[in-house]
Amino acid sequence: MNKKRHKDSFKIGNEVIELGERKKAYLDVAALLDYTKLRIPIEVIRGKEKGPVLFISAAIHGDEVNGVEITKRLLQRKILKKIKGTLLVIPVVNIFGFNNQSRYLPDRRDLNRCFPGHVKGSLGSRLAHTFMKEIVSKCTHGIDLHTGAIHRSNLPQIRACLDDQQTSDLAQCFGVPVVLHSKLRDGSLREAARKRKVCTLLFEGGEALRFEESVIKAGVNGCLSVMQYIGMLPEAKKVLGKNKKSVYVSKGSYWTRATHSGSFRAKKKLGDQVKAGDLLAVISDPFGDNPYSVYSKYEGIVIGISKIPLVTQGDAMFHIATFRNSGKVKEAMTSFDEELT
Numbered sequence: 628m629n630k631k632r633h634k635d636s637f638k639i640g641n642e643v644i645e646l647g648e649r650k651k652a653y654l655d656v657a658a659l660l661d662y663t664k665l666r667i668p669i670e671v672i673r674g675k676e677k678g679p680v681l682f683i684s685a686a687i688h689g690d691e692v693n694g695v696e697i698t699k700r701l702l703q704r705k706i707l708k709k710i711k712g713t714l715l716v717i718p719v720v721n722i723f724g725f726n727n728q729s730r731y732l733p734d735r736r737d738l739n740r741c742f743p744g745h746v747k748g749s750l751g752s753r754l755a756h757t758f759m760k761e762i763v764s765k766c767t768h769g770i771d772l773h774t775g776a777i778h779r780s781n782l783p784q785i786r787a788c789l790d791d792q793q794t795s796d797l798a799q800c801f802g803v804p805v806v807l808h809s810k811l812r813d814g815s816l817r818e819a820a821r822k823r824k825v826c827t828l829l830f831e832g833g834e835a836l837r838f839e840e841s842v843i844k845a846g847v848n849g850c851l852s853v854m855q856y857i858g859m860l861p862e863a864k865k866v867l868g869k870n871k872k873s874v875y876v877s878k879g880s881y882w883t884r885a886t887h888s889g890s891f892r893a894k895k896k897l898g899d900q901v902k903a904g905d906l907l908a909v910i911s912d913p914f915g916d917n918p919y920s921v922y923s924k925y926e927g928i929v930i931g932i933s934k935i936p937l938v939t940q941g942d943a944m945f946h947i948a949t950f951r952n953s954g955k956v957k958e959a960m961t962s963f964d965e966e967l968t
């Protein structure tokens with residue numbers, strides 16, 4: 628009996644979580660300058676039966692707080708009592724950045740470029756190493772929640788390497804209309820997880836330091852859809868992902884940059900469909916003289932936008948994903964928005 632309990636135990640940090648238990652665990656990382664200990668908090672929910680092991684992480688960039696709200700709301704869902712397998716929720720991975728409302732670590736490193744990390748590396752490298760060892764290495768699947776950078780807003784979207792069929796299926800079941808095929812980024816959690824054969828999605832939506840209700844709802848629903856798809860939760864119409872047919876995959880995207888410096892008035896917003904040569908914005912000097920028009924290069928959907936109406940020549944203004952038929956994507960997004968309200 629004891630031997631069996633031991634075999635099925637799940638250890639994380641100093642906690643042991645048995646089948647059917649729900650517990651908080653903590654990962655010790657470096658202390659602050661005044662010796663205050665900093666720990667990454669984790670909630671572990673284990674079903675009575677074994678099954679997939681999924682991690683859902685947020686705020687690897689410390690100012691991307693939408694994901695923190697997504698995990699908070701997910702953890703309140705009663706349906707989690709029906710879990711089969713193990714769910715690991717890490718609402719704040721970059722605890723240093725989160726406490727400072729910053730994307731970065733105290734040494735200005737980007738934690739999402741430090742993976743898989745090393746036990747004797749920099750602070751970020753050590754933190755990444757601990758995360759890989761204590762979380763990722765024990766998982767079968769992962770979802771990493773992000774937002775746009777500060778003053779840049781993203782349409783809810785999944786980014787994943789779709790060359791892998793399992794990842795592609797998972798990306799489509801998340802239920803947001805736009806899936807961006809994204810090659811792996813060196814040093815990212817997603818890349819390190821994939822190397823360990825942990826099928827991982829990256830969710831993007833909204834902007835840093837803001838809660839956006841539609842993005843939060845899309846994130847919560849998406850996480851539940853993935854859990855149903857991999858067999859962690861029973862299928863229920865109420866939380867089931869959107870129709871797979873209305874998911875559109877983009878294999879390419881481009882940024883439109885400011886042709887001149889000045890302030891600009893945007894003519895398109897997130898989710899808008901654009902044709903090649905459409906007017907995106909007008910840049911001018913403070914008198915309104917010397918206006919310059921910014922046009923789209925190719926047909927697509929606006930998936931990212933700069934929220935600061937001031938640009939210096941060369942600044943990124945609109946991120947546009949290209950599709951074979953962006954008219955249909957626009958249609959799918961309209962019905963998606965209606966479902967979320």
Ligand SMILES: [Zn+2]
Nearest residue numbers: 688691773774
């Ligand atoms: Zn991010």
